[in-house]
Amino acid sequence: MDAGKRIGNFVKDNLVLVTIMILVLVTAVLEPKFLTIANMGNLMNQFGPLSFVALGMTLAIIGGFIDLSVAGIVSLSAVFTLSMIDVLGQFGALLAGLLAGALLGLINAGVVVSCGALTQAKALFITYGLSAVFSASALLYTDGATQHMSHLENRTDLFQAIGSGRMGFVPVSFLLFVVIMALLHLFLIRTQTGREICLGGANITAAQLAGIPVKRRIALVFTLSGVLSAFGAIVLFSRITTASPLLGANYETNAILAVVVGGTSLSGGRGSVIRTMLGVMLVILLSNCLNLLGVSTYLQSVLKGAVLIIAIWIDRRRVK
Numbered sequence: 307m308d309a310g311k312r313i314g315n316f317v318k319d320n321l322v323l324v325t326i327m328i329l330v331l332v333t334a335v336l337e338p339k340f341l342t343i344a345n346m347g348n349l350m351n352q353f354g355p356l357s358f359v360a361l362g363m364t365l366a367i368i369g370g371f372i373d374l375s376v377a378g379i380v381s382l383s384a385v386f387t388l389s390m391i392d393v394l395g396q397f398g399a400l401l402a403g404l405l406a407g408a409l410l411g412l413i414n415a416g417v418v419v420s421c422g423a424l425t426q427a428k429a430l431f432i433t434y435g436l437s438a439v440f441s442a443s444a445l446l447y448t449d450g451a452t453q454h455m456s457h458l459e460n461r462t463d464l465f466q467a468i469g470s471g472r473m474g475f476v477p478v479s480f481l482l483f484v485v486i487m488a489l490l491h492l493f494l495i496r497t498q499t500g501r502e503i504c505l506g507g508a509n510i511t512a513a514q515l516a517g518i519p520v521k522r523r524i525a526l527v528f529t530l531s532g533v534l535s536a537f538g539a540i541v542l543f544s545r546i547t548t549a550s551p552l553l554g555a556n557y558e559t560n561a562i563l564a565v566v567v568g569g570t571s572l573s574g575g576r577g578s579v580i581r582t583m584l585g586v587m588l589v590i591l592l593s594n595c596l597n598l599l600g601v602s603t604y605l606q607s608v609l610k611g612a613v614l615i616i617a618i619w620i621d622r623r624r625v626k
Contacts, residue, residue, distance in 0.1 A: 321620070322568060322588055323584060326584065326587060326591060329588070329592065329595055330591065346475070347472070349594055353479065353480050354469075354480065354482075354538070354542070355380075355538045356538070356564065358537045358538035359535050360561045360582050360585065362376060362561075363558075364490075365490070365503070365527050365534075367566075368577040369507045369524065370507035370575065371430075371574075373414065374433040374434040374558050375434075376531065376535045376554065380536075380553055381440065381551055382406070382443050382444040383406050383407045383535065384444075384553045385453055386402070386403060387402065387406070388549040389447075389453060391455075391462060392458050396460065396461060403536050404536050408536075410536075411528040411529040411532020411533065411535075414532065415524050416525075417432055418433070419524060424524075437558070441552070441554070445551045453550075454547065454548050455543070469543070469547075479545070491579050499523070499526070503523050503526070505518060505575065506575075508574055509575070538557070559610075560589055567584075567617045568582040569581040592613070
């Protein structure tokens with residue numbers, strides 16, 4: 307095989323990585339501040355919230371669904387967790403927030419299964435409706451007010467460590483993301499349950515005929531997605547020190563963008579949390595680079611939408 311064909315195959319198999327390399331190179335030439343240690347630390351800090359939500363979305367899409375409720379889960383779990391710090395203390399509030407995310411994910415699964423919405427298209431509208439319910443619940447819970455960590459009486463150093471702590475110049479939230487990503491990767495490829503989730507996402511009828519407890523796997527997928535979304539919410543409000551009942555707005559779009567760009571198939575059954583990390587990196591890099599270059603936020607939204615459309619088009623061609 308000649309060099310040209312080998313290069314072409316490498317680009318085809320690693321399109322996201324090549325795009326990241328080109329984006330970094332172009333931005334570094336146009337804006338010298340891009341490669342500074344401060345900006346690299348800032349980029350890793352931005353990984354936290356989106357990366358956890360994207361990991362949960364990866365599991366949902368591999369399992370054959372798309373979880374649009376993550377925006378509402380982020381909002382509701384954020385305001386609930388922050389409000390529990392004075393009531394339960396730091397560790398109690400952290401645990402309560404994660405349990406709340408698990409419960410909201412389990413509610414998702416319960417509604418999806420009870421409605422017989424075992425296809426992606428049907429579940430899409432249900433999770434969209436539940437996102438509206440969760441977001442409205444966050445507004446009712448706080449009476450529409452933004453909560454502030456500075457107004458709390460209890461200590462918040464645990465949350466400060468999660469949101470802004472560093473080991474060297476590497477944020478703690480980024481290290482937590484890497485650990486959880488590695489565990490999920492091993493779960494999907496090394497455990498029977500992980501393989502059953504992949505099979506159910508690829509062909510739910512075949513999974514049922516093979517004796518796989520499909521409904522229990524759906525419950526597990528949505529529960530994990532809820533927990534990871536809640537963790538992303540905790541990282542986010544810990545970093546910005548406030549929790550708004552609208553905190554999760556647009557997180558479902560960015561999470562889907564990161565997952566699909568990373569190469570996880572929208573058809574279900576195939577994907578990788580490792581590649582999702584590359585997708586998250588591309589989404590964050592794109593925003594960071596465009597901000598440094600002074601591109602308006604409106605045009606950034608247009609470009610992100612275009613990237614998502616292209617990624618879906620590539621996914622469809624790959625499936626065919």
